[in-house]
Amino acid sequence: MHNGSPTFLDTATDRDAQAPALLLAAGRGERMRPLTDHTPKPLLQVRGQPLLGWHLQALADAGVPRVVVNTAWLGEQISARFGDHFGSQPLSDKREQLSITYSHEGQDFGAALETAGGIARALPLLGPVFWLAAGDVYAPDFRFEAAAVRRFAASEALAHIWLVPNPAHNPRGDFGLSPDGRALNLPTDSAAPRYTYSTIALLRAALFTAPWCDITPGNPQGVAAPLAPLLRRAMDAGRVTAERYTGRWTDVGTPERLAALNLD
Template structure:
């Protein structure tokens, strides 16, 4: 009797990532009067570098960073200090490009507007993360990306976290079968906080979910939550819980606590 060994599944390239770094950081003033929030230091590194390091460690080779407030500091820092060079001892390199909303339109375009603007630099599936969130234990898992890309019915996969003190009521529900839920007001089911980390499909930014043309040539400002809620109502958003370290670095006090 002979046995055959099935060849291993081919490893597909990781999708690119979009890191959101365009916000003004009003609640972080005066720190953000002269420094963009994603460049504030947490444990000796700029906030944004934690995500860049994790992306490269996970095999992601392309990242787009959107900028507005003091955006030149961000591109100067990462283009000169990182560029196509390795961030760690991994064999892969991380190529970084930019969507300069401040230069193009004078201000940030909010989350959905900024994503729509950056779409021509991304692909049909991409990672999303906010540059002002500290989540050093999160892994941009290639298997999760591959499973999401293979399921064309899903428009988004979100990572949810236990509700922090500043968001005690949470954002979205989570069903037993892993669907993200847009719970109506008064529904007693638990809600969890959206971590700002997600896998997204470019189709989420097309009709009927979004009316902004790809590339957002008019610079339309639009939030992401309404698009997600529409897609949730259609059953096309999944979610997982992330229970590692996570902080929305939204105030000087939270930043100071992380650095103690």
């Protein structure tokens, strides 16, 4: 997915099987200050391009047809930087480019709506199945493969999440993983291994309806809500699957982590 690399989209069938995506780019980035005082975190440079650009390039390479980017803090900079299309094809042929739409939470409500609130707000712009990724995570080896969409769509799962080895800043991890590929909401006293949620997932819109979520579709009231409680409820019902991602992954949450990425 690096600049100049060939696309890994193989067939028109792959493009037809793809799902839209939502990239989360609304956060204030408090731990990144002062870098984020005047620049939104997704626009900070990582190895020669904005952090958000790595996901956009991977989505474009995978044949994802359209992406929604949610914004709040300095969101106008994000839409100004990327516009309404992204891709290597000439601008005159936008059919082969990744279409970008924005869900401007800051403009609509004055602040970010957290992850579940932001997803619920953007839901009318997405479809019944969609990719999710956080715009402040660097995962250059991840491929948004159409085959994963096909497997997920054929399953009964409400979510499929990718788990990574626990980084130093999250040593206890988030969720367990069963031998048959189910994500586990482990009790705090469990000795079973936990892994960290990568923030990359395939989701069904149904996860944001009752009984899993009580936010009105489209979130017209601007309810702010986290995603983890919804995932945990669905895990307890056996409706979340998972797999491990072993490629490069960094939660770019501090200036030190950003500097380390740019030194490698």
